[in-house]
Each structure stands twice: as C-alpha cells, then as structure tokens.
Amino acid sequence: MANFIVRINSGLFKSSLQRSAPTLYSKPIKHFEIKPREKWVIWGAEKAKFLDVIGNKFLPDPPLSLEYGLKKGSFPRVEFVKFSGVIPTAHLSARYEYFKDDFDQTCEKFIKDNTAGSLAVDYEVSKTNRNIDLSLYSELLKDLKLKALEHRWTMGLSNGQMRRARLARSLLKEPDLTLIEDPFLGLDPSATDTISNFIGNYSRSCIVIGLRYQDTIPKWCTHVCCVDENGIAFQGQKSEVKDLMAETRKQYTSNVPGARQPKYQIKDLVSRHPLAQVPKHEIINMPSALELKGLDVSYKGEPVLKDLHWKVAPQSKWHVKGDNGTGKSTLLSLLTADHPQSWNSKVVENGRPRKTGSTDYFTINRNIAMSSPELHAIFVKNSRNGLITREALASGFQENSSNNFLPYYNVLSKEQKETLAIFADYFGINDLLSRRFEELSVSDQKLVLFVRCLLKMPKILILDEAFSAMETEPMQTCHEFLEYWPGTVFVVSHVPEETPRCDHYLRLISPGHYEIGDSTPFSRQAPR
Numbered sequence: 472m473a474n475f476i477v478r479i480n481s482g483l484f485k486s487s488l489q490r491s492a493p494t495l496y497s498k499p500i501k502h503f504e505i506k507p508r509e510k511w512v513i514w515g516a517e518k519a520k521f522l523d524v525i526g527n528k529f530l531p532d533p534p535l536s537l538e539y540g541l542k543k544g545s546f547p548r549v550e551f552v553k554f555s556g557v558i559p560t561a562h563l564s565a566r567y568e569y570f571k572d573d574f575d576q577t578c579e580k581f582i583k584d585n586t587a588g589s590l591a592v593d594y595e596v597s598k599t600n601r602n603i604d605l606s607l608y609s610e611l612l613k614d615l616k617l618k619a620l621e622h623r624w625t626m627g628l629s630n631g632q633m634r635r636a637r638l639a640r641s642l643l644k645e646p647d648l649t650l651i652e653d654p655f656l657g658l659d660p661s662a663t664d665t666i667s668n669f670i671g672n673y674s675r676s677c678i679v680i681g682l683r684y685q686d687t688i689p690k691w692c693t694h695v696c697c698v699d700e701n702g703i704a705f706q707g708q709k710s711e712v713k714d715l716m717a718e719t720r721k722q723y724t725s726n727v728p729g730a731r732q733p734k735y736q737i738k739d740l741v742s743r744h745p746l747a748q749v750p751k752h753e754i755i756n757m758p759s760a761l762e763l764k765g766l767d768v769s770y771k772g773e774p775v776l777k778d779l780h781w782k783v784a785p786q787s788k789w790h791v792k793g794d795n796g797t798g799k800s801t802l803l804s805l806l807t808a809d810h811p812q813s814w815n816s817k818v819v820e821n822g823r824p825r826k827t828g829s830t831d832y833f834t835i836n837r838n839i840a841m842s843s844p845e846l847h848a849i850f851v852k853n854s855r856n857g858l859i860t861r862e863a864l865a866s867g868f869q870e871n872s873s874n875n876f877l878p879y880y881n882v883l884s885k886e887q888k889e890t891l892a893i894f895a896d897y898f899g900i901n902d903l904l905s906r907r908f909e910e911l912s913v914s915d916q917k918l919v920l921f922v923r924c925l926l927k928m929p930k931i932l933i934l935d936e937a938f939s940a941m942e943t944e945p946m947q948t949c950h951e952f953l954e955y956w957p958g959t960v961f962v963v964s965h966v967p968e969e970t971p972r973c974d975h976y977l978r979l980i981s982p983g984h985y986e987i988g989d990s991t992p993f994s995r996q997a998p999r
C-alpha cells in the first residue's frame with residue numbers, strides 16, 4: 472500500500488468529458504498530497520470545490536494526475552458529509568407531522584443505511600450487502616453521543632442531532648477518505664467540542680474538513696491548504712503557514728471598501744415596510760406581536776417546551792438561544808403554524824389567541840418570512856430542476872407559503888419587480904439573478920435566501936441559522952441592514968460572529984426552564 476491517501480500531480484480538472492468543457496482552474500494543480508495520520512483543513516471561500524476535487528467529483532486531466540493510495544484495483548471509498556439542512560426535502564411541517572412514510576425510519580436505521588422500509592408495510596428491503604461492523608457502530612454511537620437517540624425517528628432529530636447522525640452514518644461505511652464541509656456550523660459550543668474532539672481523535676478514516684476564512688482552526692489540525700478561485704493559494708504544515716493565514720484572514724474578513732456600490736440606500740429599502748411610517752408612540756401602544764401564555768409542547772408525552780411565558784413587542788429583535796435539541800426549531804415551527812400543536816389558545820398574536828377556526832395557516836404566514844437550514848435544503852433540491860436565482864427571490868413574494876417554487880417572477884406586479892431590483896442592487900446580487908441557485912456558492916445562496924425573506928415586508932422575520940456559511944462581508948451588510956429593519960425579528964444562531972444585534976434574548980434550557988433578558992454584546996468565543 473502506498474504511503475499516501477490522496478495525491479494530485481499536475482492535474483487540471485473538468486466537469487465534463489467534452490473537449491470544449493472549461494477547466495475548473497486555469498492552471499494545473501502542481502502537487503497536493505495527504506499522508507496517513509495527517510489532519511488537513513481545506514480553508515477558504517472555494518473549499519467546497521476543492522473538497523470535490525480530492526473526492527473525485529471532477530475529471531482529472533491527465534487521468535492519473537489524481538491518485539488514491541489504495542491497493543491496486545480497488546475503488547477509493549470516499550464519503551462526503553454535507554450538512555445542508557435536516558433530511559433534504561423535509562420542510563418544517565413534514566418534520567413535525569408525525570412520520571410521513573418517506574421519512575419514517577429510526578435513527579439506528581438511518582445510520583446503518585442498509586435497509587429501506589416504510590411504516591406502511593411490515594417488511595424491509597436490503598439496500599446493500601455490505602457488512603456492518605457492529606462494534607464500530609456502538610463506538611460511533613457512544614463517541615457522538617447518539618445512544619439516547621438510537622430508537623428515535625430521524626425526522627424528529629434537531630439540526631445538531633442530525634449532524635452527528637450523518638457523521639456516524641458516513642463513518643460506519645468505513646471510508647478511506649471522509650470529507651466534511653463546515654462541520655461546526657449550527658452547533659452549540661458543547662456540541663462543537665464533541666464533534667471537534669471526535670474528528671481530532673478518529674483514526675479509522677482520514678478525515679479532511681473544509682472551513683471558512685473566519686473559522687478557528689482546530690488544535691488537532693496538522694496541515695492547512697488555502698484555496699481560492701485559482702486553485703491552491705498556499706499549503707503546508709499549520710505552523711509553517713501561520714503568518715500567511717493571518718494575512719489572508721485579515722484581507723478577507725475586513726470590509727473591502729467600495730467593493731459593493733449600491734445605487735440605493737437602506738432607507739429606500741425599509742421605507743417599503745408597512746411599519747416604517749408608523750410613529751414610535753403608536754408602535755408602543757400596539758398589542759404584542761406575539762405572546763405565549765404558558766405554552767406546552769411534548770412529543771409522545773415527552774415535554775420539550777413547558778409553561779413558556781413570552782411577550783414580544785412589535786419591532787423588537789430577539790435572539791432565541793439554547794443548546795442543540797432544547798426546542799428552538801419547535802418553537803419557531805409553532806409560530807409559522809408548521810407544527811401540529813400550533814392551534815393553541817396559549818399562542819396570542821396581535822392580541823388575538825390562535826384557536827382552531829380563528830385563523831388559518833395562510834393568514835398567519837402572510838405576515839411571517841424565514842430563512843432556515845430546512846428551507847435552504849429544499850431550495851437546493853428544487854434548483855436541480857433549473858430554479859434560477861431571480862425565481863428563487865420572486866418566490867419570496869408568495870404570500871401564503873415559504874414552500875412554493877412555481878415560476879412567479881412574471882406574475883409579480885410592477886412594484887414588486889421594482890422592490891426585487893432595488894434589494895438585488897443593494898445586496899450586490901444582480902450578477903447572480905440569472906444563474907441557477909444551486910450553482911451559487913453556499914455563502915451567496917444564504918444571502919439570496921436572506922434577501923428573499925425580506926421582500927414581502929413581513930411583520931415577523933425568522934432568521935434560523937440564516938448567516939451560517941456566509942462570508943464575512945455580505946454577513947456584515949445583512950447585519951447592518953437589520954439595524955434599520957422595522958419588523959419584529961427572531962434570530963437563532965449559535966455563533967456570536969454570526970448573530971446580528973438583538974435587543975433581548977430567550978434562552979431555552981430544558982423543559983420548564985428558560986431565561987428571558989436583555990442582550991449584551993457577545994463576548995468572543997474561546998478558540999476550540
């Protein structure tokens with residue numbers, strides 16, 4: 472067996488066999504090599520593309536310029552762990568409506584990934600004949616803190632829980648090379664430590680992770696490869712490239728003045744919001760935008776939210792905090808009526824209790840817009856059918872549903888088209904409008920989803936991990952914009968740098984335990 476895991480020698484890469492197909496980078500990659508026991512971080516805005524290169528997703532030219540150090544004749548076993556949402560295709564409502572048949576598998580089955588079945592029938596069909604190493608299975612469950620979730624339904628896992636399950640599922644396949652993009656996004660600090668320590672100590676597969684310029688490089692990392700649109704910018708042992716990294720980080724994470732030169736100003740955008748013209752004294756006298764009067768939510772008798780009292784004034788900005796699995800998404804899905812227990816007189820909107828018959832899903836959602844990992848996953852999936860960015864944005868005007876992808880731009884009124892154009896200009900996404908959503912960088916996709924949820928001028932804006940995976944500059948533009956936004960805002964975010972300024976916070980701790988308070992600026996997170 473060769474003494475390397477993967478190696479590139481003078482390779483150009485293409486996405487198609489066609490002669491005229493453009494190459495991924497203008498110049499060949501001279502040399503890149505990962506040896507056993509090395510722990511690499513692929514670093515920078517173009518990390519996803521480079522992970523795909525070393526994961527054999529592009530065609531190397533010449534063919535042997537990309538090699539895997541395996542026994543002759545065997546295929547490289549490469550696993551990609553991508554965390555774009557909960558189970559792809561699961562909209563929030565599907566997550567909470569009990570066990571639609573496409574998704575009704577337990578966490579154990581999801582991780583073992585060798586049979587398919589449905590609650591509709593009482594037999595299962597084998598998907599593979601691979602042998603599952605049951606001792607590895609138990610080890611992964613223990614190390615990734617999944618034991619208690621083993622018999623739970625996969626659809627009901629929170630984002631953080633699902634990430635750990637996905638990682639276990641990939642590693643159980645005993646890959647030679649495991650590629651993980653942004654392994655820490657959306658994780659609370661203790662889950663971040665769990666996953667980071669786990670990856671650092673794991674020795675049964677070579678794990679390579681992709682991180683953004685602004686991310687902290689984990690202590691266990693031995694080598695860094697910085698990539699940009701031209702390929703490898705620099706690479707080497709972490710200690711050798713330390714200074715280059717500091718310089719690069721400074722360059723990319725500071726605002727580049729003049730890079731975006733919008734024709735419009737924030738006031739031109741927010742003045743379109745119905746609350747923008749309402750004087751302060753009238754806002755103060757309005758009923759609460761939302762009030763929870765002792766809300767309880769449980770799953771099969773297990774409480775998640777218990778006796779929750781919460782009053783939200785119009786125009787206030789809230790940071791909804793809490794460790795993975797404490798019920799943040801459950802709470803938000805209740806607000807958007809995606810949760811079966813949403814018809815609850817303990818939920819009071821604008822002074823009116825929400826009882827069955829008193830309002831409906833569409834009326835509620837006329838005033839709410841959101842960006843969330845679930846929605847992101849659905850957009851990526853839909854864009855495989857050709858959804859372009861302009862249409863992705865236009866769908867933001869759909870009054871009643873965040874989940875409608877039929878072409879809509881041509882149906883928009885003149886005023887709506889103008890709003891879309893002004894927002895696209897301000898956020899610097901004009902050049903993306905005719906591109907397919909799926910082709911955009913993850914950072915641009917997130918930016919488009921953010922802009923999309925502003926367009927219908929919602930009274931309530933829900934930003935669930937809306938800025939994770941966004942590059943610093945566009946994120947700062949969005950945060951600055953939110954300072955002037957006249958609607959009520961709920962933010963869910965685990966990372967201080969990704970959290971826009973909020974006036975208050977609600978911290979969910981455990982069922983029946985929560986804290987409400989005024990936000991203070993975040994202290995910076997301790998490095999991992």
Ligand SMILES: Nc1ncnc2c1ncn2[C@@H]1O[C@H](COP(=O)(O)OP(=O)(O)OP(=O)(O)O)[C@@H](O)[C@H]1O
Nearest residue numbers: 567627628629630631770795796797798799800801
């Ligand atoms: N349909 C369901 N059936 C059973 N349990 C569920 C269901 N939906 C959610 N849960 C459980 O309820 C708890 C709260 O989940 P929720 O997704 O609301 O947490 P969260 O705070 O948003 O987590 P994260 O930060 O990881 O996104 C979790 O333990 C989750 O496994």
